[in-house]
Each structure stands twice: as C-alpha cells, then as structure tokens.
Amino acid sequence: MSDAPVIETRNVSMRFSEQQGWRGLFRVRPGKLALDAVNLTIRQGEVFGLLGPNGAGKTTLVKILSTLLIPTAGEARIAGLNVVRDGLRARRRIGVLYGDERLFFWRLSAVDNLMFYAALYGIHGKEARRRVLEVLDMVGLSESAHMRLHHYSTGMKRRASIARALLNDPDVLIMDEVNVALDPIAAAELRELIKERVTTGERTVLITTNVMAEAEFLCDRVAFIAGGRIQMVGEIAHIRNALQTNKVFEMVVGGLTNASIEALRAAPGVDALDVVPLDGKRYRLDLNLSSNGDTVPMMVRRVVETGGEVWSCGPRELTMDQMFAIIVGNSHKDAERERIPA
Ligand SMILES: Nc1ncnc2c1ncn2[C@@H]1O[C@H](COP(=O)(O)OP(=O)(O)OP(=O)(O)O)[C@@H](O)[C@H]1O
Ligand SMILES: [Mg+2]
Known part of the structure; x- marks a missing residue:
C-alpha cells in the first residue's frame, strides 16, 4: 500500500435542483443538499467502505467519482486526475458497478456480453477474448461463461457485473451496494470472492454498503456518511474504541x-x-x-x-450495527422528520 492518494475529494457538495411539475420548466428551485462538503482521501491499495443509511448520498458520491455527475462545488480526483476537467482520462482508470444495474443483454452469454463491453473500451479480437475469459475466471464464472445470463442466479449476475467492471483492469474499482438483494448465503459467498480475488494487490477499492458485516469483513477503513455529511472516518477498530x-x-x-x-x-x-x-x-x-x-x-x-x-x-465489543446506530442514528431520525410534510 503506498501513501499516494488515489481517490480524493475536497469539499465536494451536490445540490440537486427541484423541478415541480410543468412550472419547473421555467423555475428551478434549489433542491436538497445531497452531499455537503465531503472530504475523503483514499490511498492506493486501500479497501475503503462508505457506510450510510438510505439517502445518505453514497450513490451520488459514486456518480461524481465515476464522472457521471458534476458536483455543485468542490473538487474530486482519481489518480490525480480531476474528474470534471480530465473526465475522460479519469474514467479510463475506474471500473464501477451498481448492485441494481441492468447493463446486460439477458439473451446473450456472459462471454458475448463482456465482448460487447470490451469493444466499448477499445479492446478487440483475440486480446478482448483473452481478457474476457480472464475476468470471468477471476469471478469464478469460467464454467458458466457460455450460459445465457437469463439463466444466471442473482449472485452470478452480480459476479458478471464485477467482471464487467474489471475489464479495463482499473486502478480504482467502485462497487455501489454490490450485495443488494442477495440471500445471506449468496452475500457471504460474494464477500469471500471479493476478498480473495478482487481486493488483492495494488487496486484501490471503494465499496458502499449499509450491510455492516460486509464492511467489517472487507474494509481497511470506513467513512460513515449521513445526510450528505461525513460523520466519522477511520479504521473500524479505532472508531469502535472511540465510541466505546x-x-x-x-x-x-x-x-x-x-x-x-x-x-x-x-x-x-x-x-x-x-x-x-x-x-x-x-x-x-x-x-x-x-x-x-x-x-x-x-x-x-x-x-x-x-x-x-x-x-x-x-x-463485549460494540457490534457494527450498534456503531451504525450510534453514529448515524440521529441524522436518520432528522431525515425521516424532513420527509413528513409540515
Ligand atoms: N437525480 C436526483 N435528483 C434529485 N434528488 C436526487 C437525485 N439523486 C439522488 N437524489 C437525492 O439525494 C439524496 C442522496 O441520494 P443517494 O442516492 O446518493 O443516497 P444513497 O446513500 O445512495 O442511498 P441508498 O442507500 O438508498 O442507495 C437523497 O435525498 C436523494 O433523494
Ligand atoms: Mg445508493
């Protein structure tokens, strides 16, 4: 692990505008602050967890880092590249997957799907085939590489998504709720696979989740986020000591x-x-x-x-669930209150 920051955010804020009905076409009201001056520094080779309740701003931050959203304020860098000014180059260094993504053609096999995405990355021919088989092997899908994705279980589809995100051999892999909708056994299998095959080596990995067991199993450091604000950052053991x-x-x-x-x-x-x-x-x-x-x-x-x-x-140590409740509990209640119309 080197000390060079590979993911860096400086005061990143995001305010979505709020358009109300057809009037919104003429008058855009300032909406909710989804991210509020987020500062994070993630070093090379780190497995970093972004933990927070629903609506905390996790996906918004992932989209900013992967150049899909432009922040309202602040600056984010991937491997030193500004994600707004140097978006194209930054994007080549990252692989992203969303737990709820629908990016595959279900009637095609994993190999055919990934050959399509390899072409989008500009990898063609024999080289593409070699890389596709390599990433499928990394996620343990070699045996079902030629099966239509339609027949895959949810856990297998998720592994295929990881394979897709690894196609361009990214320096930074970002996984947004990779475990969503998996049963406990499939979730545990996926965690093992990520730990053994994906988070090894020099690659920097950012995982968002609200499953505490997953964070504890996989992450070197975590940040708790709630209401768009980072509440606490550090190694889980240190945070636990501070709370206890x-x-x-x-x-x-x-x-x-x-x-x-x-x-x-x-x-x-x-x-x-x-x-x-x-x-x-x-x-x-x-x-x-x-x-x-x-x-x-x-x-x-x-x-x-x-x-x-x-x-x-x-x-008796605080469990991760108890830590989650202590750190984000109050802002969670505030958020629920905000949802109730006055
Ligand atoms: N395109 C958008 N337009 C307006 N508001 C948005 C948009 N995307 C997200 N938001 C709002 O921004 C806030 C943060 O949402 P975000 O999806 O980043 O949360 P999250 O932490 O990923 O939650 P979850 O655990 O449910 O995935 C929420 O209040 C959400 O309603
Ligand atoms: Mg999300």
Missing part, C-alpha cells in the same frame, strides 16, 4: 437470588446492569462499567460469595 467510552462486559451466572442481583447492580463502578434470562437456570448480566476492567474481579467474587456460579465472563 464505557466498558461493556457480559457475565453468564446461575444460582443468584433477585436480592443478590440488586446488590450487584448497586455495587461501586457499575453504571448499569441488564439481566437477560437464558435457559431458566442461568442469566446473562450485561454490565456497563464506569472504570476500566477493575470492577470485574470484584463482581465475580461477589457472585460466588452470594452462592452463585460464574459460567463465563468477558468484554
């Missing part, structure tokens, strides 16, 4: 009376204690501790001293 101000532990215990549970709740250093019944005999105690781990041995001792048993005890 209190220490959260879980302890599975048995043989405790209500009175002794209440005594534990009142113990010094315990901010909160939730009791989750497990199997009739045992409970899980979710502990929110104000100090670092010091309180834990004391809690274990108290359980044992009051005649209880400790089955397990350990720290």
Whole structure:
C-alpha cells in the first residue's frame, strides 16, 4: 500500500435542483443538499467502505467519482486526475458497478456480453477474448461463461457485473451496494470472492454498503456518511474504541437470588446492569462499567460469595450495527422528520 492518494475529494457538495411539475420548466428551485462538503482521501491499495443509511448520498458520491455527475462545488480526483476537467482520462482508470444495474443483454452469454463491453473500451479480437475469459475466471464464472445470463442466479449476475467492471483492469474499482438483494448465503459467498480475488494487490477499492458485516469483513477503513455529511472516518477498530467510552462486559451466572442481583447492580463502578434470562437456570448480566476492567474481579467474587456460579465472563465489543446506530442514528431520525410534510 503506498501513501499516494488515489481517490480524493475536497469539499465536494451536490445540490440537486427541484423541478415541480410543468412550472419547473421555467423555475428551478434549489433542491436538497445531497452531499455537503465531503472530504475523503483514499490511498492506493486501500479497501475503503462508505457506510450510510438510505439517502445518505453514497450513490451520488459514486456518480461524481465515476464522472457521471458534476458536483455543485468542490473538487474530486482519481489518480490525480480531476474528474470534471480530465473526465475522460479519469474514467479510463475506474471500473464501477451498481448492485441494481441492468447493463446486460439477458439473451446473450456472459462471454458475448463482456465482448460487447470490451469493444466499448477499445479492446478487440483475440486480446478482448483473452481478457474476457480472464475476468470471468477471476469471478469464478469460467464454467458458466457460455450460459445465457437469463439463466444466471442473482449472485452470478452480480459476479458478471464485477467482471464487467474489471475489464479495463482499473486502478480504482467502485462497487455501489454490490450485495443488494442477495440471500445471506449468496452475500457471504460474494464477500469471500471479493476478498480473495478482487481486493488483492495494488487496486484501490471503494465499496458502499449499509450491510455492516460486509464492511467489517472487507474494509481497511470506513467513512460513515449521513445526510450528505461525513460523520466519522477511520479504521473500524479505532472508531469502535472511540465510541466505546464505557466498558461493556457480559457475565453468564446461575444460582443468584433477585436480592443478590440488586446488590450487584448497586455495587461501586457499575453504571448499569441488564439481566437477560437464558435457559431458566442461568442469566446473562450485561454490565456497563464506569472504570476500566477493575470492577470485574470484584463482581465475580461477589457472585460466588452470594452462592452463585460464574459460567463465563468477558468484554463485549460494540457490534457494527450498534456503531451504525450510534453514529448515524440521529441524522436518520432528522431525515425521516424532513420527509413528513409540515
Ligand atoms: N437525480 C436526483 N435528483 C434529485 N434528488 C436526487 C437525485 N439523486 C439522488 N437524489 C437525492 O439525494 C439524496 C442522496 O441520494 P443517494 O442516492 O446518493 O443516497 P444513497 O446513500 O445512495 O442511498 P441508498 O442507500 O438508498 O442507495 C437523497 O435525498 C436523494 O433523494
Ligand atoms: Mg445508493
């Protein structure tokens, strides 16, 4: 991984104009700010996740980076090339795919479809065929290369889209919600494939998603975006530490009376204690501790001293879903409120 920024945005903003009915032909009102001064620097070889709820601005940013939309303000660069002024050259360096794209001819095979796209990239003849078979092999579609896409499963179609996006051997691969509408098994298979075959080497990869497990599995760094604004950027582990101000532990215990549970709740250093019944005999105690781990041995001792048993005890990390809720939760509520007509 080198330090050279391969994807760079400086104060990128996007405001879509709002046209209302036929009057919109004469009077265009300023619409919603879909992106608000977005600054991102993504280095060569990084797998970067852009995470955010529906309507956060992810696709808008992807379209700006892939030269399909011109930002209202700010500047974006791909491999040092300005996506507006140097759009054509920038576009040659990127491969883009959208999870909901319909870019294939369903009656044709994967090979025929990709030969068509290779020609659009100016690759022809034997060279095109070699490249098409190579990218189909990369995404594990060699055996079904000559099958009509009509017969492909959704997961296979998605892999064919990745193959299409890789045809021009791009420095930057952008995948917008590549997992949308896949069942959990197909989604997991696709994640594995992306990790093993696609995100390797020098290629810089930008993935947008709102599936947290996918981001955690694939990404070196992530940015959380909501309401068009970047809320937080960094490695997932760092963001988790920053959010986890209190220490959260879980302890599975048995043989405790209500009175002794209440005594534990009142113990010094315990901010909160939730009791989750497990199997009739045992409970899980979710502990929110104000100090670092010091309180834990004391809690274990108290359980044992009051005649209880400790089955397990350990720290509990925030899940990605919980992090998502903490970071974007408020702006999500604001956005819903905006949708309700006054
Ligand atoms: N062509 C357009 N014209 C007007 N508004 C648009 C247009 N495209 C997007 N928007 C608005 O911009 C905001 C951001 O949309 P965008 O599609 O970028 O979000 P997203 O993060 O990709 O969401 P999702 O998870 O649903 O794909 C939304 O409020 C959307 O309604
Ligand atoms: Mg989108």
